[in-house]
Amino acid sequence: MSNRYIPHTQVDIDKMLKRIGVSSVDDLYSDIPQEVIFREEYNIPSAMSEIELRRHFQELAGKNRSLTVFAGGGAYDHYSPSTVAHLLQRSEFYTAYTPYQPEISQGTLQYIFEYQSMISELTGMEATNASMYDGATATAEVMFMMVASAKKKNRVLISATVSDRVQNVVKTYAKFHGVDLTVVPEKDGVSDLDAIKKELEAGDVAGVIVPCPNKYGIIEDFTGFADAIHAAKAALAINADPSTLAVLRTPAEWDADVACGDGQSLGMPLQFGGPYLGYISCSKSMLRKMPGRVVGATRDADGKRGYVLTLQAREQHIRREKATSNICSNQSLMALYATIYLALMGPEGMREVNEASAAGAHYLYSRLLETGLFTDPFGKPFLKEFTLHTDLDVAALNRRLLDNGIMGGLDLGNGLVSFAVTEKRTREEIDTLVKLIAEEKK
Amino acid sequence: MKIYDKLIFELSKPGRKGYELPKTDYAGNALKDIPSNLLRKEAPALPEVTELDVTRHYTNLSNKNFGVDTGFYPLGSCTMKYNPKINEELAAMPGFASLHPLQDEESVQGALELYYNLQQALANIAGLAEFTLNPYAGAHGELTGLMVMRQYHMARGDHKRTRVIVPNSAHGTNPASAMVSGLEVVEVKSRPNGSIDIEDLKPLLDDTIAGIMMTNPNTLGMFETEITEIAKLVHEAGGLLYYDGANLNPMLGKVRPGDMGFDIMHINLHKTFSTPHGGGGPGSGPVGVAEHLRHFLPNPRVVKDAEGRYHVTADSESLGSISTFLGNFGVMMKAYAYILSLGKENIRNVGPMATLNANYIKESLKDDYLLPIEGACKHEFVFDGLKDKSTDVTTLNVAKRLLDYGFHAPTIYFPLLFHESMMIEPTETESLETLDEFIDVMHKVAREARETPEEVKNAPLTTIVRKLDETGAAKNPILTYRAMKEACAK
Numbered sequence: 001m002s003n004r005y006i007p008h009t010q011v012d013i014d015k016m017l018k019r020i021g022v023s024s025v026d027d028l029y030s031d032i033p034q035e036v037i038f039r040e041e042y043n044i045p046s047a048m049s050e051i052e053l054r055r056h057f058q059e060l061a062g063k064n065r066s067l068t069v070f071a072g073g074g075a076y077d078h079y080s081p082s083t084v085a086h087l088l089q090r091s092e093f094y095t096a097y098t099p100y101q102p103e104i105s106q107g108t109l110q111y112i113f114e115y116q117s118m119i120s121e122l123t124g125m126e127a128t129n130a131s132m133y134d135g136a137t138a139t140a141e142v143m144f145m146m147v148a149s150a151k152k153k154n155r156v157l158i159s160a161t162v163s164d165r166v167q168n169v170v171k172t173y174a175k176f177h178g179v180d181l182t183v184v185p186e187k188d189g190v191s192d193l194d195a196i197k198k199e200l201e202a203g204d205v206a207g208v209i210v211p212c213p214n215k216y217g218i219i220e221d222f223t224g225f226a227d228a229i230h231a232a233k234a235a236l237a238i239n240a241d242p243s244t245l246a247v248l249r250t251p252a253e254w255d256a257d258v259a260c261g262d263g264q265s266l267g268m269p270l271q272f273g274g275p276y277l278g279y280i281s282c283s284k285s286m287l288r289k290m291p292g293r294v295v296g297a298t299r300d301a302d303g304k305r306g307y308v309l310t311l312q313a314r315e316q317h318i319r320r321e322k323a324t325s326n327i328c329s330n331q332s333l334m335a336l337y338a339t340i341y342l343a344l345m346g347p348e349g350m351r352e353v354n355e356a357s358a359a360g361a362h363y364l365y366s367r368l369l370e371t372g373l374f375t376d377p378f379g380k381p382f383l384k385e386f387t388l389h390t391d392l393d394v395a396a397l398n399r400r401l402l403d404n405g406i407m408g409g410l411d412l413g414n415g416l417v418s419f420a421v422t423e424k425r426t427r428e429e430i431d432t433l434v435k436l437i438a439e440e441k442k
Numbered sequence: 443m444k445i446y447d448k449l450i451f452e453l454s455k456p457g458r459k460g461y462e463l464p465k466t467d468y469a470g471n472a473l474k475d476i477p478s479n480l481l482r483k484e485a486p487a488l489p490e491v492t493e494l495d496v497t498r499h500y501t502n503l504s505n506k507n508f509g510v511d512t513g514f515y516p517l518g519s520c521t522m523k524y525n526p527k528i529n530e531e532l533a534a535m536p537g538f539a540s541l542h543p544l545q546d547e548e549s550v551q552g553a554l555e556l557y558y559n560l561q562q563a564l565a566n567i568a569g570l571a572e573f574t575l576n577p578y579a580g581a582h583g584e585l586t587g588l589m590v591m592r593q594y595h596m597a598r599g600d601h602k603r604t605r606v607i608v609p610n611s612a613h614g615t616n617p618a619s620a621m622v623s624g625l626e627v628v629e630v631k632s633r634p635n636g637s638i639d640i641e642d643l644k645p646l647l648d649d650t651i652a653g654i655m656m657t658n659p660n661t662l663g664m665f666e667t668e669i670t671e672i673a674k675l676v677h678e679a680g681g682l683l684y685y686d687g688a689n690l691n692p693m694l695g696k697v698r699p700g701d702m703g704f705d706i707m708h709i710n711l712h713k714t715f716s717t718p719h720g721g722g723g724p725g726s727g728p729v730g731v732a733e734h735l736r737h738f739l740p741n742p743r744v745v746k747d748a749e750g751r752y753h754v755t756a757d758s759e760s761l762g763s764i765s766t767f768l769g770n771f772g773v774m775m776k777a778y779a780y781i782l783s784l785g786k787e788n789i790r791n792v793g794p795m796a797t798l799n800a801n802y803i804k805e806s807l808k809d810d811y812l813l814p815i816e817g818a819c820k821h822e823f824v825f826d827g828l829k830d831k832s833t834d835v836t837t838l839n840v841a842k843r844l845l846d847y848g849f850h851a852p853t854i855y856f857p858l859l860f861h862e863s864m865m866i867e868p869t870e871t872e873s874l875e876t877l878d879e880f881i882d883v884m885h886k887v888a889r890e891a892r893e894t895p896e897e898v899k900n901a902p903l904t905t906i907v908r909k910l911d912e913t914g915a916a917k918n919p920i921l922t923y924r925a926m927k928e929a930c931a932k
Contacts, residue, residue: 003788005524005716005780007873008795016802016874020818025794028801028818029696031665036701043566047785050528056782057775061537063552069542074766077542081461083493085534087500095509095525097517097850098722102912103905104845107507108721111500114450117923121486127921130722133578136766144622165766172740172762176589176624219480247473250482262766269534272553273543273767274578275724287919293722297926298915305447306907310915326581326618333720336500343450343496344460347485352463358472381476402546410544423463 003047067407068429069270070364072217072385072420074135074163078243078353079424080267084340094333099295102308108332109307112295115335118342122245123259124252125281130293130330135262136169138278139209139239141291141325142260143170145280146207146235147179148324149289153206153234155180157199159191161214162239170209180204189378189387190220193228200232207235207257212248217361217385217418218378219248226255235286241265242279242338244383246350251281258282263334267341277331277338287311291325356423357384360430364421367434373441377416385420387412392440404436445906446502451923453499454489460496487924506906507721508850514876516803518822518853518865519613519661521691521713526783529717529776538775543767547754554752557744557768560778561728567781567789568707569700570730574739576769580688583708583727584619584655586740586764590706590731591653591682592623593738593761603652603680607643611636611662611857613688616655625652635815636662636859638672647675653682657689658702661857661865663800663819673703682706682735690714691869692797692821695790705732714792715777716871726773740764795870796821799877803866806881810888814860821869827862828891835891835898837862842909843890843901847883 013025022028029037048056069077088094092107099105099112112130119128132138143156158170160183167183174181184195191210199205208229213219222238229236235257240248243265251259264276282290288311296310345353361384368374374388394411401408409417421430473481491499515522533539541550561573577583588606595603606625608616611632620627628651631642637660654676658666666672676683685699685707691714693699699707711717712725719725731739737759745753754768784792797820804813804823811825827837841851841864853865868877890898902908920926 003784003791005526005784006788006791006795006870008791008798008870012874013798016798020798020801020805022801022818025798028794028797028820029665031667031818032697033667033670036670036697038569038696038698038701042786042789044563044786044789045782047788048782050783053528053532053779053782057532057535057779058537060552060556061535063555064537064541065545065549066536066540067542067545067549071542071544073544075543079463081493083460083497087497087504089530090501090504091511091525092504092507092509094530094718094720095511096507096721097509097515097520097522097719101508101841101845101851102910103842103902103907104508104850105506105721106906107503107505110449110503110506113921114923116921117449117451118486118488120922120924121488124482126925127919133582133724134766137578137582137764165763168763169765172589172764173622175762176592177622178624219476221477221480223479245482246486246488247481249480253482269539269772270542271539272541272550272771274765274770275772276766277724294919294921296915297920298911300907300911301909304445304907306910308910308912308915310912310919310921313916323618323621326585326615326622327579328581328615328618329579329723329725331578331720331724332722333718334724336721339450340496340500343489343491343499344493345488346459346461346490347488348459348490349461349463350488351485355471355473356463356466358476359466359468359470362470362472362475363468381480383472383476398546402549407542407545407549426464427467 067405069407070419070433071407071410072418073410074165074262075270076265076420076422077270077424078265078267078422080341081344083344084267084337087340088333088337093336098329099309102306106306109295111336111339113297113307115339116295118339119242119279120281122242123281124250125259126284127287127290128279128281129290130295131335132278132280132292132327133331134276134278136166138260138280139166140170140173142237142258142280143174143179144324145258145286145289145291146237149235149286150206153204155182155204156207157182157184157196157205158209159184159211160186161191162209162211163215166239189216189218189380190214193224197228200228200234205232205234207237209237209239211239213241213244213383213385216378216387217382218380219382222254244354247354257286263338266338268334268337275331275334277334292327293330353423354383357421360421360425361386364419364430371438373437384422385418387416387418389415390417391415397440401436406433449923450489450491450499453491453495456490458490458492460491460493513848514872514880515850516852516866516868516880517850518867519688520853521867521869523716523869524871525716525718526780529779532779533772533775547752551752554744556775556778558746558752560774561744563781564709564728565730568730569698571733572736572739573728573730575728575774576740576765577708577727577729578765578770579723579725580708580710580727581615581619583729584615585622586729587684587706587708588619588623588625589761590735590738591684594735595652597759602650605650606652607646607654609638611660611859612655612657613661613686616686632859635664636660637664637666640668640671644675647679649680651679651681653684655684655686657686659689659692659820662815662824663822664815665820669702688713689821692793694793696793700732705735711773711777716780717773717776724770724773726770742768792870799868799870799872803868803877803881807884810885822865822867824857824860825864826860827864828888830892833891833895835895837864839898839901840887843887843898845902846904849880849883
C-alpha cells in the first residue's frame with residue numbers, strides 16, 4: 001500500500017484491522033451499495049517519482065513564454081524583494097490551518113493583525129478584514145455589505161469605469177443574490193457624478209462603487225461624490241489599487257465608507273492569475289457588516305498581549321443561512337506576502353515604486369504620442385497605467401510584439417489600448433517597445 | 443527561552459529601509475504633475491525596518507505557529523494532509539510564476555495544458571463530465587455550484603425553483619452559500635446517525651425545490667447508504683443533487699460522486715489534494731458537473747481543440763464570471779503535482795487508508811470517550827465528549843489540553859447534533875506510530891480529567907500564550923496598530 005505519501009506497511013494494516021475487529025479494509029466499506037463502488041482504473045497517469053515530475057513540469061514550462069510585460073488590467077508586474085518568497089516558505093506558516101486555536105497560532109494571528117494595520121494605513125480607514133479571495137469578489141461582497149447596512153434598500157450603483165472583470169463578477173453576484181445593480185455610464189473616461197446624482201434621486205440606492213485608478217488608468221477626482229451620496233443616505237465604496245494608495249488620495253480622504261480591491265499589486269507574482277488577495281477596509285460604522293475574518297488584539301490569562309479571531313458573531317459558521325456572506329477562509333498566506341512586502345518597502349519604498357512606475361509610464365506615454373500613431377482620448381492624470389486611442393490593428397500589433405518577447409497593451413476595443421509600466425521596466429525595454437510599434441508606420 | 447513579543451511597527455526607526463530600486467533617469471517627476479488634490483496628504487505609517495529586522499521578525503513569528511510540519515492535526519472535516527515539498531518548488535517555477543493572466547494563449551500553452559489536464563483528472567476522479575477551476579475555495583465552490591443549479595432551472599424557464607434542501611448536520615457554509623446564491627434553505631432532519639431521514643425528505647420534494655446539498659460521508663463520517671434512493675427521489679421531483687466535497691477523501695478509490703447520482707460538486711484542493719492550508723488560504727474549490735450542466739459553468743473556460751491546442755473561451759449559456767481571472771493557478775499546480783505523484787495506482791489507497799486510520803483511533807478511544815454512533819466510520823468520526831460525565835471536564839478543556847501535549851485540537855462543537863462534539867479526522871499520510879502517540883495522549887487526558895480535573899480545565903499551560911480574552915476582544919475591538927497605540931494613550 002505504501003508510497004512516499006502513504007506510510008502503511010502490511011504489518012501496520014494487519015495490526016490496525018485486528019484492533020478494529022474486521023478482516024479487511026474493504027469491510028469498512030461494506031455499507032456502500034455494491035452498484036456504486038468504483039471498480040475501474042482511474043484515467044490518470046501512473047505514479048511519478050520526483051525526477052519524472054520535475055521533468056514533466058519543465059516540459060510544460062517550456063511551452064510557456066515569459067514576456068516583458070507592458071499590460072496591467074488588474075495584474076501588475078511589480079518587483080518583490082527576495083526576502084518575501086523566502087519567508088513565505090517557513091512551513092510553520094504555510095502548513096498551518098486557520099487560527100481557530102489561538103494559543104498555537106499566534107504567528108498567523110499576529111501577521112494578520114499587522115496586515116490589517118498596514119492596509120488600513122494605505123486606505124486610511126479604521127478597519128480591514130483578514131483578506132478575501134480577490135479584488136472582484138471583495139467588491140461583490142462590498143455590494144452586499146452596503147445593502148445590509150442600508151436596510152430595506154436593495155439597489156447599488158457601479159460606475160462603468162470600474163474594471164470590466166470586476167464588474168462581471170459583481171454582476172454575477174448581484175444577479176443570483178437579487179441585488180438591483182445599475183451600471184452608471186462614464187463621461188470622458190471617468191465616473192459621471194451628474195448621472196449618479198440622478199440615480200440617487202429615487203431614494204432607493206444603498207451604495208455606489210467607483211474606482212481609483214479606473215479601468216483606463218485614470219486617477220479619478222471624486223470631489224462632491226461623498227456629499228451627494230451621503231445626502232441620499234447611501235454609502236460610497238472605492239475600489240482602489242492598494243499599491244497606488246501609498247501616494248494617491250486615500251478612500252478615507254475622499255470620505256468613502258468602504259475601500260476594496262486586489263492586493264496583487266503589492267509585489268505578488270503574476271502566477272497566471274492567482275493566488276492574489278482581495279481586501280476590504282471600512283469605517284467603524286460599517287465594521288459589523290464587514291464579511292470575513294477579523295483579528296483583534298487582546299490579553300491572555302497572565303496579562304500577556306495576544307491576538308484572536310474576533311467579531312465572529314457575524315460569520316457563517318455561527319449565523320448559517322442568516323449570514324451576509326458565505327466566506328469562511330481568507331487568503332492568509334497572501335496576506336503574509338503583502339505584509340512582508342510592505343514591511344520591506346516601508347513608506348519610502350512604496351513612494352519610490354509609484355514614482356518609478358509613473359515615470360516609466362509617462363515616458364512611454366510621451367514616446368507613443370510622438371509616433372503619431374496614438375492619441376489620448378481623455379487627457380486626464382494617470383500613474384502607472386494609461387489608455388490611448390489608435391487606428392492600428394491592435395491584435396496584429398500585439399502578435400508582432402509577442403514574436404519579440406513583449407506583451408503589449410491590452411486591447412480594450414474601439415481602438416483603445418491600455419499600457420502599464422512598473423518599476424521593473426527599463427528605459428531600454430520601453431525604447432524597444434516604441435521602436436517596434438513605430439515600425440507599423442511604414 | 444525569551445518570548446518574542448514585538449509588532450513589526452515597534453521595530454521601526456525613521457530612515458531604515460529593506461529594499462533598493464534601480465535609479466531612473468527620466469526627466470521630471472511624474473508624481474508632481476498629478477494635481478495635489480488627487481494625492482494623499484501624509485505618507486502611510488508603514489514600518490521602516492531593515493531586511494534583517496524583517497527576516498528575524500517573521501522567523502520569530504513562525505516559531506509561534508503550529509503547522510502540519512510541526513505535528514499531527516486530528517482536525518475533523520479539514521483533511522490536514524502532509525504538504526509535499528516538491529509541490530512548493532514546482533509552483534514557484536519562473537516559467538509559470540511570471541505569466542500574466544491575460545497573455546496571448548499561444549504564449550501560455552504549457553499553463554493551459556496543466557489547467558486542462560487537472561480539469562480532466564478531477565472529472566475522472568469525480569465521475570462527472572466537466573470541471574471549472576475558477577472558484578477560489580470550498581465555500582466559493584459551493585456558491586458557484588448553487589449558481590449552476592439555479593442557472594440550469596432558469597435556462598429551462600423553471601423560475602419557481604428557489605428552495606434548496608440542506609440537512610441540519612451540514613457544514614455551516616452550506617446554508618450560507620445557499621443564501622448568497624439567492625436560494626431559500628429548507629432544512630431536512632437527520633436520523634441519530636446523521637444520515638438523511640427519507641421520510642422527512644419526501645414531503646419536501648415539490649416543484650419549488652431546486653435541489654439538495656449533501657455531504658457523503660456525512661459530517662459524522664457515516665456513509666449515506668440510501669444515497670441511490672435519495673438521488674432517484676430528488677431527480678424525479680425535478681431537482682439536482684449537490685455534493686459537498688469537503689468529505690471526499692475517504693471516497694478516493696472507492697466511490698465517485700457522479701456514480702452515486704450527484705449532478706454538481708466542489709472539491710477542496712487544499713483538503714483532498716494536499717495543497718497547503720496556508721493559515722487559512724489560499725485554497726481552491728473546483729466545481730464539477732454532469733454532462734447536461736456543462737454549459738452553465740462560469741467563464742472563462744479552458745478547452746482543447748482537435749489539433750491539441752488549448753484555448754481560453756467563454757460560453758454564452760454560462761452563469762457568468764465568479765473570479766477576476768482563471769482562479770488560484772498556483773494552488774492548482776500543487777494539486778496537479780500531487781495527483782501525478784500518487785498516480786492512478788496510489789490514489790486508490792488514499793480513501794481506504796484514511797478510513798483505516800479513523801477507525802483505528804475510534805476503536806482505540808471509545809472506552810474513554812463517548813461514541814454516540816457505533817459502526818464503521820469513514821475518514822472521520824465524532825465523540826460526544828468524555829465518557830465519564832461526572833468530572834465536568836468539557837470538550838473545550840480536552841482540546842486545549844491536547845495543545846499542551848503537542849497535538850492540534852480536533853474540530854470541536856461541530857456537528858451541532860451533540861453537545862460536546864469532538865470531530866476527529868486523521869488522514870492517510872499519518873503513520874501508525876503517530877496515531878498511537880495521539881491515542882496515548884487522549885487516554886492520558888481522560889485520566890487527568892478523573893484525577894486532576896483542574897489541570898485540564900486550566901489548559902493550556904505550556905503554550906506561548908494562555909487562554910485569551912475573546913470576549914474583551916469582541917467588545918472593544920482593537921484591529922490595527924494605530925488603534926492599539928490610541929488605546930494605550932488613553
